[in-house]
Amino acid sequence: MSADPARLPPPPPPSRDWALFLDVDGTLLDLAPTPDAVYVPPGLVEDLGRMHEALGGAIALVSGRRIETLDVLFTPLRLPIIGLHGLQTREGPVIAHEQSSDRATVLSAASALVAKFPGSLIEDKGIALALHWRNAPAAEEALIELAHWALTLLPGYGVQRGRDVIELRPDGHNKGDAVAALLDTPAMRGRFPVFVGDDLTDEHGFDLVNARLGATVLVGNRSPSAARYGLHDPTAVRGWLHAAAEQLAPEIAA
Secondary structure (H helix, E strand, C coil), X not given: CECCHHHCCCCCCCCCCEEEEECCECCCECXXXXXXXXXXXXXXXXXXXXXXXXXXCCEEEECCCCHHHHHHHCXXXXXXXXEHHHCEECCEXXXXXXXXXXXXXXXXXXXXXXXXXXXXXXXXXXXXXXXXCCCCXXXXXXXXXXXXXXXXXXXXXXXXXXXXXEEEEECCCCHHHHHHXXXXXXXXXXXXXXXXXXXXXXXXXHHHHHHCCCEEEEECCCCCECCCEEECCHHHHHHHHHHHHHHHHHHHHC
């Protein structure tokens, strides 16, 4: 694990043999007060499109958001996407999971709790449920306690911690598993994997890519982390991505 992420070296120079995996919130996009409030800066969609062309399609978004939401954010692109922290791909859910009849009980209890902490919120993702306290730090302990109580009502579920959030989701699949599956597809097989992320949920991706002798890039100063390279913040990520697109674009024309 890295002792000091601030001292991690910058990522290696871009290459057309990469398979590039990019987290979204906190990596490509600046964090916002609520999930719906994120902003996609001008030029980012174009740079993602240019990288998709330069890498022969070997680029994917890897996010906790639903694929449908990501398609709206990055329209008109339709990149390969891993959604819901590895539970969703364009081909459909990665695992079949029946909704518990007690889900409504959990949702009702969560709604009552966030009403006591203005600024906290519930993000209903269908198969998963995220409880956010970024704008209500005092709610952290209560929301974590509720999430662990909810596990007694939701068979087969686990909790996933993130930055100012805890998520209830089916056990058994994560970002690393989903990246491994994509690396076995024709567009990505045999390529050098690069994974860029900022949060605890990205550590599964870092572990998988490190095991494949690829490059792992931590965004920000979270510690500890298995990442071996670093970028300061999403602005730095977007600048790095733009420079990579500029560098590889002439090769496309050639």
